[in-house]
Amino acid sequence: MKKIYSDTRELDKAARSTFGLTEDIMMENAAAAMEKEISDYIKKCNGPFLSRPTVLVLCGGGNNGGDGYALARRLISHDVSVTVCEVLEAKSEMCILQKERAKKSGVHFISFYELDDFLTETSFDLKAVADCIFGSGFHGELPVQAKAVLDAVNKEKGLLKLACDIPSGIYFKADVTVTMGALKTQLFTDRSKDMCGKIKVADLGISRSSFENCPSVQPEAFLLEESDLVLPIREKQNVHKGTFGHTVIYSGEKTGASVIVGTAALNFGSGLVSLVDKTDGLENKNIPYELMTGKQLPENTTAVALGMGLGINNDCGNEYLETLIENKNIAAVLDADILSGEKFSEKLKELLYSRRGLDNLILTPHPKEFANMMKHLGLGEYEAADVVENKLECAKKFCSEFEGVTLILKGADVVIAQKNPSEENVRIYVNVFGTAALAKAGSGDVLGGFAAALLAQHKNSLGSAVHASLAHALASQKCSVNFSLTPFELISYLKQI
Known part of the structure; x- marks a missing residue:
């Protein structure tokens, strides 16, 4: 770098x-x-x-x-x-x-x-x-x-x-x-x-x-380079699926988003992947066979992805956040509705403070979601354009408040930031490898799945964010026709980086 x-x-x-x-x-x-x-x-x-x-x-x-x-x-x-x-x-x-x-x-x-x-x-x-x-x-x-x-x-x-x-x-x-x-x-x-x-x-x-x-x-x-990417290559042979963690995706209104996240997590090394919805939302849905489903959080869960396709008025959102507050050892990736929905703001704030210094929580907002989240958290009034123009300053303000929580602030160039309690300054990385091909519904769900998979495999949040973001961006470069990329094609390009 x-x-x-x-x-x-x-x-x-x-x-x-x-x-x-x-x-x-x-x-x-x-x-x-x-x-x-x-x-x-x-x-x-x-x-x-x-x-x-x-x-x-x-x-x-x-x-x-x-x-x-x-x-x-x-x-x-x-x-x-x-x-x-x-x-x-x-x-x-x-x-x-x-x-x-x-x-x-x-x-x-x-x-x-x-x-x-x-x-x-x-x-x-x-x-x-x-x-x-x-x-x-x-x-x-x-x-x-x-x-x-x-x-x-x-x-x-x-x-x-x-x-x-x-x-x-x-x-x-x-x-x-x-x-x-x-x-x-x-x-x-x-x-x-x-x-x-x-x-x-x-x-x-x-x-x-x-x-x-x-x-x-x-x-x-720090400017990330292609050589900084570390893929979750399996070095040992005497292993089983549990060795590589269990990623759980809390599903909501848009089941397709959960399927994308789960597929991305499975392809990025998670040993087990489950979709969980406390309602009947997963019944009679065409869920890929390799993704398990249920209504309760499995006991062996090592990482959770929450917010992707959840819905800003989902009645279970606060309950899911409470579960993460009570189980600090379970790593998590938060995105989309759980970050920007005002209904979840108080529980979200409680979760963020509860995870300070633990290095096992990642947030992946785009600028509009980040602006809404900052407002609901009481950290300032922002428009999406303000965030775009001042991404480094915005990232520093958030991370200084929630030490140990990692932020992936999406955009044309991705900003990854975390304030380590033992360091004076917020550590910031910039990923410039993303392409316009990623401006497509579902691309962020793939990123969330990659990050959750690394957390499930017991990686720390900052390293997981860096390597998930690099893999996501570099995979997008393999698409030769930049307007045609779909989330599942993006996942498939992992094999080419």
């Missing part, structure tokens, strides 16, 4: 102090990394050209703009035509210096008023655009002229679009983002997933590990 930082300015300062680097040296390395991306791309471009391959660099007034001016100056040495569009007046000391250097090197300059004419005149030769307007330090609304410029270049087709550090305002739609020194949290919001393209980290004169080696600056989160 890789470190993700909310702010790298202290890392910049530490690198300059420890290794004797100057701001100029670091900026030159940043420009060199972008230069390589653009020059490698242009080498692959086949003519004919009306003149020469053309590169447009959009520059802001801060150090991100300084990176852009340095990039333009370096690109002049290649057989390309380089133009800078000065979107905002140069203001920082390094930006002013790099602008003067670019001018003296023969870089062509235009104002943002001239951009439309430039794009028309160079439409045949323009092969790359570099967005160097704003970096990771920018917050708030984009200036009008910056937004207009980005609107114009976003419409351009058939060329490389490169972002410096992060896409400006997460508004520029990049093919590749060259981020400076270390990964930033802004690169991993749900909105960023469609805007950043391929993310590459540029070394700034020292190795990435040296840049990140600053004890006073802790990462905000």
Whole structure:
């Protein structure tokens, strides 16, 4: 896994102090990394050209703009035509210096008023655009002229679009983002997933590990990698089905959801799987033979999945929660209606407090469910959009209140979080491997089944959440037609990861 930082300015300062680097040296390395991306791309471009391959660099007034001016100056040495569009007046000391250097090197300059004419005149030769307007330090609304410029270049087709550090305002739609020194949290919001393209980290004169080696600056989160996945491979041979736990799914209004969860759990290693409904809801239903059914919780239950398809007004929901309160040794995954239904909020709160520090409870809400849950728990008023825009902060707030409870906050990029009572900060992981194929009814039920299966096999909640989420996301990548994925196909793709 890789470190993700909310702010790298202290890392910049530490690198300059420890290794004797100057701001100029670091900026030159940043420009060199972008230069390589653009020059490698242009080498692959086949003519004919009306003149020469053309590169447009959009520059802001801060150090991100300084990176852009340095990039333009370096690109002049290649057989390309380089133009800078000065979107905002140069203001920082390094930006002013790099602008003067670019001018003296023969870089062509235009104002943002001239951009439309430039794009028309160079439409045949323009092969790359570099967005160097704003970096990771920018917050708030984009200036009008910056937004207009980005609107114009976003419409351009058939060329490389490169972002410096992060896409400006997460508004520029990049093919590749060259981020400076270390990964930033802004690169991993749900909105960023469609805007950043391929993310590459540029070394700034020292190795990435040296840049990140600053004890006073802790990462905000960790980026999961494919190699972090640990599947529940069975190492021992002298075993039986009970060795691998008994997963129970409390069934409700939508029996199909329970069947999906149970099938996912069975396929992810649970030795036994049962569907339980205290009413007659499972009678005369077409339940797969390998899933057992009943009205009472089996004595050998090791993990429970609750909420999937339950119904927000289910009369048994609070009784099921009470069972989990009374049996703290039974691990559980909670999702959907049991989290967002106001009817269950008091018992849910009681359960959450009862499991503090036990590391055997996982919640898997999507943003709307999370917003409703936070409101019902008295932890704040949120809209789903607020959660989407501030997932890390929302996760930290919840996990700080309920230490030892693990949260899987779903979305384009999945956030997995837990506050270990023995650690100062909330530990957060980000899973970026999911695809649009998962935007389908039943996909979340599969995730819940995977997580419950690992809990049933006596794994801790944080590890279960991480590995279930990775398996879920990586399986989705095996679908070649992303609009056609069904829950049972998703489960079947486990065999290919």
